[in-house]
Amino acid sequence: MKKEKTSKLQRMEAIQGFLFISPWIVGFLVFAAGPVIASLCISFCKWDILTPAKFVGFGNYAKMMEDPLIRKSLVNTLYYAAFAIPLGMVGALSTALLLNQKLKGMRIFRTLFYVPSVTAGVATILLWSFIFNPELGLLNRALRHQIPWITWVHGFAVSHIPIVADPPKWLGDPHWAMPALIIMALWGVGGGMIIYLAGLQGIPDELYEAALLDGAGNVQKFRYVTIPLLSPTIFFNLIMSIIGAFQVFQTAFIMTQGGPMNATLFYVLYLFQNAFMYFRMGYASAMAWLLFIIIMTLTLLQFKLAHKWVHYQ
Amino acid sequence: MRKALTYLIILVVAVPLVWWVMQPKVREEYDHGRVVIEWYNYATPEFLELYDKYLIPEFERTHPNIKIRLNVSMGDTGYDAKLLTLVAGKIAPDIVHMTQQNFPFYASKGLLMDLNPIIARDRGFNVNDYFEQVLDGLRYQDKLLGLPSDFSTIALVYNKKLFDEAGVPYPDETWDWKTFLAAAKKLTRDTDHDGTIDQFGFVNINSYNRWPAWVWANGGDILSKDAKKCLMDDPKSIAGLQFYVDLSLKEHVAPTATQNLGQSFEEMFIAQRTAMIPDSRYAYKMFSKGLEFPWDVAHMPKGPAGRATTFIWGGNCILKTTKHPREAWEFLKFLSGKEGALLNVKAGNAFPAYKKVAMSDQVLKSPLSPPSDRIFLEAIEYGRQAPFPPQFTEFNQAMTVFEGAWLGFVPVDQACREFARDVNAAIGGEVW
Numbered sequence: 001m002k003k004e005k006t007s008k009l010q011r012m013e014a015i016q017g018f019l020f021i022s023p024w025i026v027g028f029l030v031f032a033a034g035p036v037i038a039s040l041c042i043s044f045c046k047w048d049i050l051t052p053a054k055f056v057g058f059g060n061y062a063k064m065m066e067d068p069l070i071r072k073s074l075v076n077t078l079y080y081a082a083f084a085i086p087l088g089m090v091g092a093l094s095t096a097l098l099l100n101q102k103l104k105g106m107r108i109f110r111t112l113f114y115v116p117s118v119t120a121g122v123a124t125i126l127l128w129s130f131i132f133n134p135e136l137g138l139l140n141r142a143l144r145h146q147i148p149w150i151t152w153v154h155g156f157a158v159s160h161i162p163i164v165a166d167p168p169k170w171l172g173d174p175h176w177a178m179p180a181l182i183i184m185a186l187w188g189v190g191g192g193m194i195i196y197l198a199g200l201q202g203i204p205d206e207l208y209e210a211a212l213l214d215g216a217g218n219v220q221k222f223r224y225v226t227i228p229l230l231s232p233t234i235f236f237n238l239i240m241s242i243i244g245a246f247q248v249f250q251t252a253f254i255m256t257q258g259g260p261m262n263a264t265l266f267y268v269l270y271l272f273q274n275a276f277m278y279f280r281m282g283y284a285s286a287m288a289w290l291l292f293i294i295i296m297t298l299t300l301l302q303f304k305l306a307h308k309w310v311h312y313q
Numbered sequence: 314m315r316k317a318l319t320y321l322i323i324l325v326v327a328v329p330l331v332w333w334v335m336q337p338k339v340r341e342e343y344d345h346g347r348v349v350i351e352w353y354n355y356a357t358p359e360f361l362e363l364y365d366k367y368l369i370p371e372f373e374r375t376h377p378n379i380k381i382r383l384n385v386s387m388g389d390t391g392y393d394a395k396l397l398t399l400v401a402g403k404i405a406p407d408i409v410h411m412t413q414q415n416f417p418f419y420a421s422k423g424l425l426m427d428l429n430p431i432i433a434r435d436r437g438f439n440v441n442d443y444f445e446q447v448l449d450g451l452r453y454q455d456k457l458l459g460l461p462s463d464f465s466t467i468a469l470v471y472n473k474k475l476f477d478e479a480g481v482p483y484p485d486e487t488w489d490w491k492t493f494l495a496a497a498k499k500l501t502r503d504t505d506h507d508g509t510i511d512q513f514g515f516v517n518i519n520s521y522n523r524w525p526a527w528v529w530a531n532g533g534d535i536l537s538k539d540a541k542k543c544l545m546d547d548p549k550s551i552a553g554l555q556f557y558v559d560l561s562l563k564e565h566v567a568p569t570a571t572q573n574l575g576q577s578f579e580e581m582f583i584a585q586r587t588a589m590i591p592d593s594r595y596a597y598k599m600f601s602k603g604l605e606f607p608w609d610v611a612h613m614p615k616g617p618a619g620r621a622t623t624f625i626w627g628g629n630c631i632l633k634t635t636k637h638p639r640e641a642w643e644f645l646k647f648l649s650g651k652e653g654a655l656l657n658v659k660a661g662n663a664f665p666a667y668k669k670v671a672m673s674d675q676v677l678k679s680p681l682s683p684p685s686d687r688i689f690l691e692a693i694e695y696g697r698q699a700p701f702p703p704q705f706t707e708f709n710q711a712m713t714v715f716e717g718a719w720l721g722f723v724p725v726d727q728a729c730r731e732f733a734r735d736v737n738a739a740i741g742g743e744v745w
Contacts, residue, residue: 015319022322030330034700046745049397050422063745069710134571172571174722199534261717276394278706 043285053282060286070287072262073270079178080266081245084185087240089234092192099193100200110197117190125254128184132170143167171256174263181251181264192237199233200226231310239299246295267291340404347380348640352629353399354387354410355392360660372647379640391416400424400634407635408645411459412627413450413522417701419630420453421744426631427456431642438646439523447626447666450698459630460649461666463657466624466692467523469613474606475500475512475588484589484611490530490556493614497566500588511589514566516578517557519719521712522593525699526623527557530616536700541740548735553616554718555725562721570720592665593625594689596728598679601661609683612692624696626666664690707739 018025049055064070099110116124127191131138144167146160168176203226211221227234249268252258258265258273271291275284332416342349356364361383364551369381376673384406386395393415397406411419430440440448443461451459461536462715469484476483479499488496497514504511518524533550536543544550568581579599581587588693591613600608613622629648631641661681664671677686702708714731717723723731 015316019319019322022326026326026330048422050419050424123314129576133575136575169571172569172720174717174720259713259716260720261722262713274706278705278709279393279397283745 019291025235039288041283042282048279049280049281050279056282060283061290063283064286064290069265069270071264073265073267076178076263076265077246077248077267080182080185080248081242083179083182083239085241085245087182088185088189088192089237090128091186092237093194093196093234095189096196096200099197114190114194117188117194120155121250122254124187125194128187129171129255132168132180132184134167134172137170139170140167146303172260174261177256177260177263181248182192185265192241196230197235199230203229228311230313233308235302235310239302241304242298243295246291327541344637346379347378349380349382349639350408350637350640350644350646351382351384351397351406352408352410353384353386353406353631356383356386357734358663361385363656363660365728367659368648368687370655372644376640376643376647381644391419399591400632403484404634405632405634406630407637407641408629408648409628411451411630413625413698416451416459416628416630417453417703418705420458421703421705424632424634425453425458426633426635426638427458428460428631428642428645429455429457431638432457435642435646442668443649443666444668444671444693445691446696446698448622450626451628451630459628460645461626461628462649462653463663464624464626464666464693465595466689466696467526467591467613467622468688468692469589469611470582470592470596470608471550471589471611472582472585472587472606472608475585479588483609484614486612487495489615490617494560494564494566497560497589498564501566503532510565510568510572511586513568513581515589516581516587516591517558517561517567517719518578518591519570519715521699522623522625524554524557524715526591526613526621528553529617529621529697530613530618531556532616532618536702540700542735543736543740545729545736549618551726551729554729557618558718558725561719594686595625597618597663598661601681610685610688612688621697622692622696623699624693627662702736702740703744704736704739704742704743707742708736711739713737 015287042053043056044057046056046059058087065219093128095113099106132140134140143164143184144162146162148158149161151157151159153287170178170180186229207229208221211225247268248266251274252264252269253272256264258269267287269289271284271287274280274287317530330469335526339350340349364383369383372381373379384399386392396406396409409419415607432440447461447464448457449458450464451461471484474482475478476496479502481499484493484496500512500514501510502512503509527544528550530533531549531553533547533553535545535550545554561569561572568587576586577594578587579592582590582592582601583604601602612620614620629645631638631645635641644737650667651670653668654667655675657663658676658679661679664676671690676682677690679686711732714723714735716726718725718728
C-alpha cells in the first residue's frame, strides 16, 4: 500500500517533469532529431544538394583519412584548445576569486567583467580585428610605444626605445594568427567566471573558519577548502571549455576565413566550408560525426577520471 | 486521466507541428491567369529600386501574360546556399543571376538550361548583338547556358594629379612592365618623411579575377586549353607571377597585405594613397560621389608576351527545372537585351553586354566617364576569363598556397609548383 503510493507520486513527478521539459523535447524531436539521423545517413553518401545523393559506403570517411586539411584543422583546433582552455580556466577562476572579495562597489566590477561575454559576437570580433591591425591597431601601437631608457654609451644618456620594435603582424602572419585568437579568447572569461563565482559563494564560511582555527593560511585555505569544494564547478567548466574549443567557428569565420595559409582553419570552419561553400554535404556530415565521436570520447574520459579529483558534497 | 491529458497535449502540440514541418512547400505557378516567373538575384538597394520601378513594370506591360516575382538574396556565401536550398526543396526559381565566379559550379552540375535550341528557333534573336568574348564566358562544353547582362575588363585606373606631382608622364599604349615599374617607383613616396610610405604606385589585388593577367602577359597560363593540366609550374607562369609579387615584396611600390591599413584598394585610390589600381568599370559606382582629383583609364602594361587582362561579368541563366521555358526565355532576352542594357546604364553598372548600347555615347560619355572610358571596351579584345577546372573545391583549396606567396612566407616558385602539383592531382580524380 505504502509502496504503491510512493510510486504513484513518483510517476506523477515524472510526468510533471516531462511536461516541464516538453517544449525542449518537442523542439528537439522536430528540429534536431530528424536532421541528426539524416546527417548520419548522408555521411555515407556523396551529395551536392543539386544532384541525387549517391551511396558511397565509408567513402567519405576514407577520404577524410587522406585529406591533409582534416589533419591541419584538427591540429589547429588542438593547438587552440591546448592554450585557450588552461588560460581561460585560470583567467576565469582568478577573476572570480578577486570578484568574490567583500569590497564596496563589487557589483559594478562583476558587471564590468561579465559584460564582454554577453556582447554580440560579431561586434566584438570586429573590434578585435581593429585591435590586431598590424599598422594602426591598438595592440601594435602600444607595443611600438617608445619609452625612455637610461643607456650607457660614453656616459649616461636617455634614449627612447620602443617596447617592441617590430611587433608581429598578428592576423597577417601564419605564425601569429593563432596566438592572436588565443589572446582574444581571454575576452570571454566572464562566462566561466560567473559560474565560478556562484560556486565560490556556495562554499560555507564555517569551513574557512574551521580551517583558520586549525592554523591554515590563505594558500592552504585555497588548496584544501576552495579547490576541493569548487571541483564540481571546475569539472563543469572544463567539459564546457573543451566542447567550446572544438566548436570554435565564428571568430575564424569572420576574422580570418581560416587564413593566412590555413593557419586558423578550425575543424568546424572547415566543416562549414565543405557544407556551404563546396556543397559536399556527405563529406561535411561525415566530418560532423567524427567531431561527435571525438567530443564524446573526451567527455566520457573526463567523467571516468572525474572521481579521482571531483568531490561532491 | 492525467495520462490521457498528457497524450492529448502531445497530440495537440506535436502532431500538427510535425505535420506542418513535413508539408512540401508549393510554388504558385500562375497568378490571375498569368504565368509567374521567379527571378532569383543578388541586388543592392539601388538596383532593387530600379527593378521594382522600371524594369519589371516595363516587362509586364509589354508581356501581359507574364508576372515576374523577385526573390532577392544578400550576402556572398548566403546567395548560393539559399539557391541550393530552393533547388533541393523543389521550389527552385526559373531564372537566376550568375557571375563568372559561381557560374562554373552550376554549369558543371548540369543545372542550367542550354539556350542553343531556343536561339535556333527564335528568329528575332541575334547572338552577334553581344560581345563574343563575354558570351563565351557562359559557354560550357558547346552549350550556351545563359546570357550576360553586364561586364567589364580590368584596366589601369590612375590618379592624374599624383602623376603630375611626381613628374611622370601618363600611362599610354607604349607602356610595358619596365616603364610601369619605373613609374610606380617614382609614384611611391614618403610624403611626410616619417620613414613609412604614405603613397604607393600600385596596389596588388590578390584575387583570382585579377592576378592571372600577369601570368598571361608573360606567356604563361593557369590551365591548358582543354583544362586537363595545370601550367602554373611552367617557368613563364612562375616568372610572371614573380614579377607581380615583387611589386609589393621586393620593389615596395605596392602595399603588402598588412600595409593597406584596412582600406580596400578602391578606398586607397579615393584617399589618394595609391596612384594606380587595376580595376573594372564596376568601380564607377564607388567613384560616383566625385573624386577630388582628375583621373583616367589606361591599358594594362604590356608584358614580355604582350598585353593581357581579365574580365568579369554578371548575367542570368534559366534553370532546367523551369515549367515555363518559353516565358523564362522572354524575360531573359529582355534582361540582357536593349531594355536591360539601358537599366544597367541607369544604374551606372559597368558595360551592358548588349553591344549597341555599350558602344553608345550614353555609356561612353556618361557623367561618370573619364576621358578614356573606351579603353575598358577595347581591352575585351585581349581580355580573358580566369579558368576553372570542374574540380573547383580542390582548385580553390590548392590556391591557399598563394596566400603564403603574397605575404612572402612561401617563395613564388615553390608556391606555383605546389599549386600545379595539387591541381594536377585533383584534375585526374573524381569530383567529390
